[in-house]
Amino acid sequence: xxxxxxxxxxxxxxxxxxxxxxxxxxxxxxxxxxxxxxxxxxxxxxxxxxxxxxxxxxxxxxxxxxxxxxxxxxxxxxxxxxxxxxxxxxxxxxxxxxxxxxxxxxxxxxxxxxxxxxxxxxxxxxxxxxxxxxxxxxxxxxxxxxxxxxxxxxxxxxxxxxxxxxxxxxxxxxxxxxxxxxxxxxxxxxxxxxxxxxxxxxxxxxxxxxxxxxxxxxxxxxxxxxxxxxxxxxxxxxxxxxxxxxxxxxxxxx
Amino acid sequence: xxxxxxxxxxxxxxxxxxxxxxxxxxxxxxxxxxxxxxxxxxxxxxxxxxxxxxxxxxxxxxxxxxxxxxxxxxxxxxxxxxxxxxxxxxxxxxxxxxxxxxxxxxxxxxxxxxxxxxxxxxxxxxxxxxxxxxxxxxxxxxxxxxxxxxxxxxxxxxxxxxxxxxxxxxxxxxxxxxxxxxxxxxxxxxxxxxxxxxxxxxxxxxxxxxxxxxxxxxxxxxxxxxxxxxxxxxxxxxxxxxxxxxxxxxxxxx
Numbered sequence: 387x388x389x390x391x392x393x394x395x396x397x398x399x400x401x402x403x404x405x406x407x408x409x410x411x412x413x414x415x416x417x418x419x420x421x422x423x424x425x426x427x428x429x430x431x432x433x434x435x436x437x438x439x440x441x442x443x444x445x446x447x448x449x450x451x452x453x454x455x456x457x458x459x460x461x462x463x464x465x466x467x468x469x470x471x472x473x474x475x476x477x478x479x480x481x482x483x484x485x486x487x488x489x490x491x492x493x494x495x496x497x498x499x500x501x502x503x504x505x506x507x508x509x510x511x512x513x514x515x516x517x518x519x520x521x522x523x524x525x526x527x528x529x530x531x532x533x534x535x536x537x538x539x540x541x542x543x544x545x546x547x548x549x550x551x552x553x554x555x556x557x558x559x560x561x562x563x564x565x566x567x568x569x570x571x572x573x574x575x576x577x578x579x580x581x582x583x584x585x586x587x588x589x590x591x592x593x594x595x596x597x598x599x600x601x602x603x604x605x606x607x608x609x610x611x612x613x614x615x616x617x618x619x620x621x622x623x624x625x626x627x628x629x630x631x632x633x634x635x636x637x638x639x640x
Numbered sequence: 641x642x643x644x645x646x647x648x649x650x651x652x653x654x655x656x657x658x659x660x661x662x663x664x665x666x667x668x669x670x671x672x673x674x675x676x677x678x679x680x681x682x683x684x685x686x687x688x689x690x691x692x693x694x695x696x697x698x699x700x701x702x703x704x705x706x707x708x709x710x711x712x713x714x715x716x717x718x719x720x721x722x723x724x725x726x727x728x729x730x731x732x733x734x735x736x737x738x739x740x741x742x743x744x745x746x747x748x749x750x751x752x753x754x755x756x757x758x759x760x761x762x763x764x765x766x767x768x769x770x771x772x773x774x775x776x777x778x779x780x781x782x783x784x785x786x787x788x789x790x791x792x793x794x795x796x797x798x799x800x801x802x803x804x805x806x807x808x809x810x811x812x813x814x815x816x817x818x819x820x821x822x823x824x825x826x827x828x829x830x831x832x833x834x835x836x837x838x839x840x841x842x843x844x845x846x847x848x849x850x851x852x853x854x855x856x857x858x859x860x861x862x863x864x865x866x867x868x869x870x871x872x873x874x875x876x877x878x879x880x881x882x883x884x885x886x887x888x889x890x891x892x893x894x
Contacts, residue, residue: 502785531756542800
């Protein structure tokens with residue numbers, strides 16, 4: 387079970403990928419980019435667009451969180467570090483060769499892909515983490531704008547939610563990571579606007595490599611839609627604590 | 641090189657996945673669902689949001705189309721069959737066990753995932769097909785709403801464009817298909833708002849299986865960002881001609 391301190395660190399790490407602001411703010415300053423819009427809406431809480439089944443599953447998992455064995459992960463549109471003038475430092479620290487290629491004008495418009503749709507039309511999801519079992523369960527309600535073959539989700543939309551879920555599992559287990567491989571077996575098409583469970587499991591850590599697998603099932607677990615394995619690589623591990631510090635310094639006041 | 645008849649068939653097949661209306665309309669009727677919105681905008685033509693580089697690449701490939709060796713593939717938001725009251729017939733023919741699971745109320749709001757963003761914010765792309773070489777090249781300009789790690793595209797957004805491109809290659813080569821496997825190696829993160837080339841190649845057809853590979857490169861071909869292999873399975877091949885007919889019957893008047 388994660389303690390409070392661990393949960394804070396988890397919040398900081400999570401912020402880098404998922405847009406969650408860190409759990410505390412040790413620094414007095416918050417230096418926003420002038421052209422930036424701010425949204426602090428937590429998308430992991432119930433919304434009117436969530437179906438009855440989605441709310442029911444949310445309530446069931448929140449119940450499991452009461453004894454601390456599961457943790458409800460928040461999710462925000464904007465990345466905490468990106469709000470800060472320190473952002474170029476972050477980019478340069480982790481991606482020195484790529485930093486010059488980034489279009490800095492457009493960066494201020496950047497929005498997390500999985501949170502860039504209007505409520506109910508795209509990705510509605512909430513993740514729960516079990517630290518003892520190194521598992522994440524994502525409850526996912528896909529909207530009508532995720533269509534591929536008529537009547538079904540696009541394979542890319544499924545791949546996106548898989549990447550988001552296994553990626554979060556890798557982040558909470560290993561820190562700042564990038565997807566290196568994603569191998570997805572699509573067993574059955576998923577009807578548009580379904581609610582599904584994405585069950586992710588950390589299988590192994592080998593040095594900087596993290597192996598995470600997952601499956602996508604119907605809510606009653608009777609239909610196995612998709613299976614996937616993934617490989618993540620930790621970035622620049624010797625800088626991890628610097629980056630954590632950077633994230634914390636760029637947090638909004640508590 | 642595809643002849644006119646082949647091009648018509650290609651248009652019909654394409655319509656099922658990519659939302660392109662078929663090239664001709666043999667039937668007088670077009671039976672729209674009452675709650676449906678209609679958009680016939682071809683997203684594969686230059687738009688104000690396309691960058692100078694994107695337009696340049698478009699012009700270069702259009703030049704290659706002049707001798708017929710390459711074909712410019714159109715792309716629409718709505719799937720031709722979905723506009724029709726025959727749509728439930730299509731679903732039942734191809735997915736008899738899944739058809740009952742589909743939420744018919746929400747289906748009328750269905751939009752192709754890769755065309756569901758406002759111009760310039762999400763997926764801007766155009767595909768060109770070379771029949772002799774069984775290749776598709778996709779010119780892709782990703783918008784700021786496709787962000788994953790701050791400053792870079794989300795892995796799911798890249799997976800989506802890969803699935804769309806290799807899927808189109810499988811469709812033009814094999815008819816109605818579904819993705820069975822997608823295996824992606826992410827070699828370098830792609831800076832947000834980049835333009836990249838997705839080069840797809842049909843490698844093999846084995847019965848109902850089609851193997852398609854691709855890579856994602858920088859426009860100058862100096863940076864290899866991603867490599868992928870995929871497996872597609874033809875659906876219910878004995879019904880293929882019925883479905884083609886269904887598509888043509890549901891086409892708008894010429």
